[in-house]
Every structure is written in C-alpha cells, then in structure tokens.
Amino acid sequence: MTRTAFFISDGTGITAESLGRSLLAQFENVDIRMLTKPYIDSVDKARTLVEVINATAVRDGQEPIIIDTIVDETIRGVIREATGFKIDIFSTFLKPLEEELATRSTYSVGRTHSIGRDDVYMDRIHSVHFALDNDDGARTHQYDKADVILVGVSRCGKTPTSLYLALQFGIRAANYPLTEDDQDEDGTLKLPKALAQHRHKLFGLTIDPRRLAAIRHERRPNSRYSSMDQCAQEVGQAEALYRQLHIPYIDTTRFSVEEISTRMIAETGLTRRFSPR
C-alpha cells in the first residue's frame, strides 16, 4: 500500500524536499510516493493544497506525510489543518533558535534561495561559461584561470562534474580527456603537454570499465569505443598515470555528481566562491 509524502514550501521546495528525502530514505521498506509542492505562498494556494492532501488521504486509505518549510505562520496554519502526519520544520527549530540567538526571526518568504548579491550571480555565470568554454579540452590557454582541471577517459563524468562545480559552488573547472593520442609507442599513457605546467590543478576521475562500456554503448553501440577491452585498457592506463604522478582521483562508479563534487572539495581544499542555494 503506497503512502504519499508532500514536501511543501513557500519557495523552491529544495530544502523541504532535500530534508524529506533524507528522512524517508531511512525507511526503505515503506512504499512512499513523494510530491514536492513549491511556491505555496498564499492562503488560497495553501487551501487548495489542503484539499489535494485530504483527497489523497482518502484515496491512499492512509494519512499522508507532510513536511513543510513554510515561514509565514498564517499559511503554515492552513497547512496544519490538512489530514496527515506533520513534520513542521520551522515551528520545531525556529523558536529554540530565537531563544538561543536572543532575537526574533525575520519574516521572509523564500529568502534563502533569492539571488541576493550581484557578485554571486556574476560568479555563477562566469563559472558556468568557463566550464563550457573549457569543456573536453576545447581550449587550454585559460588553464591559468582554472581552479581545477578534471582529467579522465571519455564519458567518465568530467562534464557533469565540471558543470555542477560551477553552478553550485562557483568553482572554475576545466576538463581534459585522456585519449590514445597521448600514449607512447609501448602503449603507456603520458601526461598531455597542455597539462604539464598545471599538474597541481589536476584531479582525476576513474570508473569501473564495465560501467564505462555500458555508458559508451548508449552513445555508440557495438563500437570499438564501447568495447570492454578498449574501456579496460583506457581506464587501466589512466589510473596508472594518476598513481605515477600522484594526481588525486576518485572512482565515479558508485557516486552521484553531488558526491563526486563535494568529495573533491573536501579532499583538495578547493574554495567555494559561493554557497549552494
């Protein structure tokens, strides 16, 4: 029997959903359908949502779980009337925080996710365009401006990671592919020339060859490029290079882009230009 969880916010819903998923991930044997309801920023919208929640309770034959981060007390009060098991984050934590900080909280709908400072916005735009301009070794003359240069074989996750670092943390990440072009006569991978003077900025990604073959197969089915042999050979060479030159690296096989990015930051001491919203 499926239960429904509602993540409700007067802003983007990112915080409510992030917390809700973290909590409910602890109950993997319970079948829970999760719905995010952002921008519930008026009494009218809240009333309409309460009707949806109540109808869901009837249909499911079980009380929905309601997790909200609504700041406005009046709107929160409307949600409280819905049928369901409620986790009210602001009521729970704001009052004790007010006492600890000896000040009243500011009323501010959706404040966290607003742009706020212009320089944050500019940093973000710059970083995204930096990642795009310097994707896949497209150009190398801006590497002196890079915070980090990701290296790895084709389709090991360099591009999504570079973009995530840019969007979430304002980190300027270039990325450069390791290919057979940089193998010497006996098949050993050498550090590409363009990277030689930026060795301290390099960070390696590696991946299980089977997973790599599956990913490449989606792109070019039944090609040499996607063959197990080829993938195993490329990955082996890349890892040998990382070890030889003491390039720090991460195996991306079982990690999400969020994990790869935050682990990189934790391991290397890369500085975030701004904070995630």
Added chain:
Amino acid sequence: MTRTAFFISDGTGITAESLGRSLLAQFENVDIRMLTKPYIDSVDKARTLVEVINATAVRDGQEPIIIDTIVDETIRGVIREATGFKIDIFSTFLKPLEEELATRSTYSVGRTHSIGRDDVYMDRIHSVHFALDNDDGARTHQYDKADVILVGVSRCGKTPTSLYLALQFGIRAANYPLTEDDQDEDGTLKLPKALAQHRHKLFGLTIDPRRLAAIRHERRPNSRYSSMDQCAQEVGQAEALYRQLHIPYIDTTRFSVEEISTRMIAETGLTRRFSPR
C-alpha cells in the same frame, strides 16, 4: 561579534546546509559564519571535528550553532559532546516517523545521495549532453526531443537554466537566442523559423535592461552590445514577442537559477525525469 554555525553530515552535507541556511536566513541581523563539514562518517573524524568546534567556541567567545544530519547514532553521540547549540535533525524527526510508519528506520550512512539506479545516472548524462549540444541555437534538428526550448536575448540566463534543469531534474532543455537577425524591416522581432513548429515547447526569459547591460558589460565593456539602448531595445522586442504569441515567460532579474527552474516547472507542468539528490 561573529558566531559560527557548523552544518555537519556523514554524506555530502547538502541537506544539512540547505536546512541550516534556511533556518539562519531568518536571523538576518545576526552575524553568522557558516561552515559545512561533509563526510563525517567515522568516530575519529567526529572527534577531530569536536576539537575544531570547541576551539571555535573559545575563539568566538560564543557557542557555535551545530546542525547535523548524521544517521549513525554513535557518531552523532560524539558530536553531541561538542560545545554548542545543537539542532539534531535525525533525533528530532526519525523517532516520531518510526512510530507513524510502524517500522524501524534502516541504518544507512549517506543513502540519499548515492546514485542508486543506473537509469537515473544515464538520464542525467543524457540531459546534460542534450543541453550542451543544443545550447545557444547551436543546432535545431533535435528539438523534437526537447522537453522545453528556452528563448531570450543574449546573457539573460538561458544557459545556466538549461544546465540546471538537466542536472537537477533530467529535463532536456534546448535554448535559442533572440537576436536582431530575426527582426523584420520595421525592427519588429519575428519568431525565428527554427522555432515555428515547436511553439508549444517555448519558454521565454526576460531581464531588466539595466541588469542585462551590467552583465554584458563584464563580457564586452563599452560596446554597442552592452549599451543601455541596445539592451532596452532587445528586451522590449523579446517581451513583445512573448505577449503576442502567448509564450509563457519569467523575469530572471531577481531570481536565482533554482527559482527560475522550479517556477518554470510549477508553471508549465514540465515533468522531472528524476529527483534532485
């Protein structure tokens, strides 16, 4: 006098930080330095962190605020010994949830942010590459596969939004620039030909001309491109086109990429292919 807040997690720290920032944003008159401490996944790491927290308490002359989403009870127990005002999210909410769901929670460090299903990973990679391949009108023959096509003048935020939609929600977003090339003789902007058969997929972005001029100025200082006149003219034409063709649109001036993306989804009913981690 600055106070320090620690957002502590055994995983990426994204949930702890997101919640912490939301809560502390309500106290804008209090000067708070915020530090995220991810991957505190062993008793040793927790003990080291407790020393850091206690030293911070002495240096600040004030108790730090400690917000954690650590799942493991032993590690959480170590953190609890630190000097500070503690918001323990899992202790607060997991117990009542266990009662409500009539089941024990699974012990699982950092479960939320692991990749889990292969198809999610593939969807994400596909969407990111779709956004890159279809950035800035680079090609138009894949528009039948697009979930949405963002339109707007140069530097109004199309590219970061497309990438965010791809990374966070697996939405395939192309984007196409509105330029003078598509103005007719009397200076009226026409719908570019490539977009004509995809009108139902279009979503417009607009921006305050002053802000646009500032952003463009960073790229090409003192150019016609970044002049107030040019920006005002282009934005005016773009908005006129949106209204004439009933293209839904958002003013990006005061919104973050997160807000633009989640508002678009809320307004258009775009379907997320997966959920944010």
